[in-house]
Amino acid sequence: xxxxxxxxFYAGLKDLPQIxxxxxDLIHPEFQEAxxxxxxxxxxxxxxxxxxxxxxxxxxxxxxxxxxxxPFLKSLAEYHPVSVYTAxxxxxxxxxxxxxxxxxxxxxxxxxxxxxxxxxxEPKEKGIYHFYWRLRQYAIECDFPEHLYKRFVSAIHxxxxxxxxxxxxxxxxxxxxxxIYTLIRMDNSGVPPFSIYVALQKxxxxxxxxxxxxxxxxxxxxxxxxxxxxxxxxxxLPKELHREGDTMNLIKVMQxxxxxxxxxxxxxxxxxxxQYLDEFLVLQKNLPFFGDFQNLVADYVADxxxxxxxxxxxxxxxxxxxxxxxxxxxxxxxxx
Numbered sequence: 066x067x068x069x070x071x072x073x074f075y076a077g078l079k080d081l082p083q084i085x086x087x088x089x090d091l092i093h094p095e096f097q098e099a100x101x102x103x104x105x106x107x108x109x110x111x112x113x114x115x116x117x118x119x120x121x122x123x124x125x126x127x128x129x130x131x132x133x134x135x136p137f138l139k140s141l142a143e144y145h146p147v148s149v150y151t152a153x154x155x156x157x158x159x160x161x162x163x164x165x166x167x168x169x170x171x172x173x174x175x176x177x178x179x180x181x182x183x184x185x186x187e188p189k190e191k192g193i194y195h196f197y198w199r200l201r202q203y204a205i206e207c208d209f210p211e212h213l214y215k216r217f218v219s220a221i222h223x224x225x226x227x228x229x230x231x232x233x234x235x236x237x238x239x240x241x242x243x244x245i246y247t248l249i250r251m252d253n254s255g256v257p258p259f260s261i262y263v264a265l266q267k268x269x270x271x272x273x274x275x276x277x278x279x280x281x282x283x284x285x286x287x288x289x290x291x292x293x294x295x296x297x298x299x300x301x302l303p304k305e306l307h308r309e310g311d312t313m314n315l316i317k318v319m320q321x322x323x324x325x326x327x328x329x330x331x332x333x334x335x336x337x338x339x340q341y342l343d344e345f346l347v348l349q350k351n352l353p354f355f356g357d358f359q360n361l362v363a364d365y366v367a368d369x370x371x372x373x374x375x376x377x378x379x380x381x382x383x384x385x386x387x388x389x390x391x392x393x394x395x396x397x398x399x400x401x
Contacts, residue, residue, distance in 0.1 A: 078303055081331050083381075084296050084338060087346070088370035090378050091136040096129060099144055103128040103152055110196045111156065118159070125383065127152045133375030134259055137266040137368065145203035147262045150221060153196045154255055158228060160193075162310075165236065169229035176225060180218045210270050213261060216277065220257035227252035235310045240321040246313065251287055253313070254294030256376070260286035263372055269365045272358055281353050282366070288345045289369050293376050295338040299331075300380040345370070 093099070104123050111119050128148045138144055161169060172193075178184040179197045188195040204214055227249050234241050241249070251257075264270055264277070276282060298305075298315045305311035306327075315337070319330035349370070355362045 081328070082335060084299065084335070084377065086342070086370070086374040086377060088367075088374035090374050091133070091371060092129070092375070092378075093132040093136045093138065093144070095141055096132040099128045099132050099141055099148060100126055102141065102145075103148065106149070106152060106196070107156075110153075110191050110193075110199075113192050114156070114160065122152075122156050122159075125155070126379075127155045129382075130155075130376055130379045133379050134372040135263055135266055135368075136371065136375065140207075142203070142207045143265060145207065146200050146209060146217075147259070149196060149200040149203060150258055151255075153193060153200070154221075154224065157193050161228070162235070164232065166229050166232040169232055170226065173222060173225035173229060177218070177222045180221060209265070212274055213264055213270060216261045217258050220261055223252045223257060224255055231313045234312045238310050238312060240312045240317050243318050243322045246315065246318045247291070249313065250294040250315070251290045254290045254297065256290040256293045257286065259372055259376075260289055260369060263368050264365065266368060267364065268361060269368075272361060272365065276355055276358060276362060279353065279355075281348060282362070285345060285348050285366055285369060288341050288348075289373050291341045292338060292345070292373050295334060295341070296377050296380060298334065300383075302331075 103126070107114075107119050107122055111122070114122070128144075128151060130151050131144055131148045135144075135147065157172075161172065164172070175184070175194060176197050179188075179194060180201055182201060188198055204217075209217075230249050231253055233239075261277075264272060295315050301311075302314060302316055305314045305317070311317075315334040316327070316330045319325055319333045320327065323330070323333065325333065349363075349366050352359070352363060352366070
């Protein structure tokens with residue numbers, strides 16, 4: 066991205082209305098300890114990244130997304146799998162910014178092999194793949210329930226396949242149609258694995274699979290993904306207006322879809338976000354009958370709201386990633 070002044074970077078954006086969530090804003094009390102582990106992970110696993118990129122990633126504190134989004138986990142050991150996913154997924158999203166759709170699908174399949182255990186041998190070199198191998202080891206160590214782990218890994222695979230699909234638009238600097246954006250954004254928001262991981266808090270791991278498979282619960286999880294994907298688009302908008310290839314942004318999509326000026330496109334995107342929020346709240350108040358699990362499911366969906374608010378709080382509290390000059394440019398050199 067070219068060097069520009071802060072005045073140009075934020076031009077016309079500072080006074081736009083912001084999102085408001087009716088959910089609690091919390092963070093795990095050991096968040097600083099989780100950060101220190103995260104800093105060590107970057108030094109241990111990301112030697113292939115430039116020093117500048119690694120230092121920027123440390124400032125981004127991606128692990129805060131986990132400690133804010135799931136503040137009720139009992140121990141740092143329980144945070145390790147989701148923290149590795151959060152940190153590694155975010156950093157590799159930056160690193161592979163310029164790869165092709167085909168390359169990203171190959172990467173996604175290798176990650177899935179490591180997380181499922183189909184590839185069980187420890188990768189010889191430190192880095193992205195070795196880090197995902199570690200995620201599986203951490204999951205085993207913290208007694209991650211098998212039925213939830215399978216859901217978690219399947220959701221991660223969908224996230225990285227969505228990363229692949231967005232490359233077709235990034236590499237051609239093409240803005241996707243709204244319906245295509247929506248399909249991709251639900252997964253590349255990175256949130257579906259989080260909605261599964263929320264169930265490791267409290268006693269939610271006892272909720273049977275048929276409840277997690279219920280259309281009502283699936284829709285609420287998807288709404289969380291949409292809300293986070295859209296509020297990320299709001300936060301990253303200044304950077305993405307000035308950077309070629311960043312086309313997976315709802316405000317840009319609204320501009321293109323409806324031929325709107327920036328302000329009107331922003332307001333239309335905010336309206337869509339708030340429709341998703343309103344739907345979530347209606348579904349929360351009108352849960353189906355889940356028998357003996359009724360109260361537990363009600364608490365689980367309430368904690369989905371806390372997850373959304375926590376991720377948004379990370380976005381708004383961050384003073385290093387989405388600011389002028391804060392973004393890590395993709396360092397991967399495509400072979401295609």
